[in-house]
Amino acid sequence: MPVLHNLVSNKELKARMLAETEPRTTVSFYKYFQIADPKAFRDALYIGLTKLKVFGRVYVAHEGINAQISVPASQYESMKAFLYGFDPALNNLRMNIALDDDGKSFWVLRLKVRDRIVADGIEDNSFDASDVGNYLKAADVNAMLDDPNAVFVDMRNHYEFEVGHFDNALEVPADTFRDQLPMAVDMLKDQKDKKIVMYCTGGIRCEKASAWMKHNGFDDVYHIEGGIIEYTRRAREQGLPVRFKGKNFVFDERMGERISDDVLSNCHQCGVPCDTHTNCVNDGCHLLFIQCPSCAEKFHNCCSPLCMEESKLSPEEQRTRRAGRENGNKVFNKSRGLLNMTMAIPLPEKK
Known part of the structure; x- marks a missing residue:
């Protein structure tokens, strides 16, 4: 039976990663789908990703998978092929490749079974997380930003919003996603006639949030496909204006990807413009x-x-x-x- 967890100290693992000469690609992905046995799914996935020298953080639950990882550049296509063939639900899984990547984001693989891939606090058994809003691609996002009948809702934490966001986006000032969901419903209760556009870092939170808004009586709900990361990548590839301003906070060693030169926040100690x-x-x-x-x-x-x-x-x-x-x-x-x-x-x- 292979060892299904790390046995080496973090200090040693980080030193090994920093000594690597091959570049790494940082990528995130998620998928909502039913996993009957998360523990067996996790163990098989751990063995396969370890063989490909993947580092990162992966959560598995009955409702699906959520991952932020790095992989040696030479193994990227093999990693994709492995995942696409691992489970039918993962075939053609969308990969969000990091925008500002030095390949030093992770140095160990941590793969955990959780109750939810995103902690949401939802206890309503009638809620269907798969009944999501309409996807928006990059060009659609820019058009919607100019629509006076559209309300953009940032479903990230306050510290993420502070360093970067879309102009006029609604901040839901909570410390956790579970607190944001009921707060967003309450903040928008008088705007059910508007187009509600949810967005987040890579799509996982805003996709579930769009389903929650629909569950609570909002009919015209949208969310940005692949979140800020995919929006920015596609807008740049297509020569479209990138309308997101500032930094996109990311949950790894980098703590942020520069999207525009705008610095929207200030040092918390002296108040000078800063977003680090x-x-x-x-x-x-x-x-x-x-x-x-x-x-x-x-x-x-x-x-x-x-x-x-x-x-x-x-x-x-x-x-x-x-x-x-x-x-x-x-x-x-x-x-x-x-x-x-x-x-x-x-x-x-x-x-």
């Missing part, structure tokens, strides 16, 4: 926030003076401070303020 996401280097924090180069140098890549002070302590002292401490939310939300998002770090008691 980072994680606080303090092991007791790892807050996701936007930081400019000047503040990165000033705060030693930390989100606050408190985290900077703690990160300089010995590992034992850091563990002592973290013991019993509630870490709180790990994402900065500008509506709540940076210092409120970092957990209170107690200073040592005076003796």
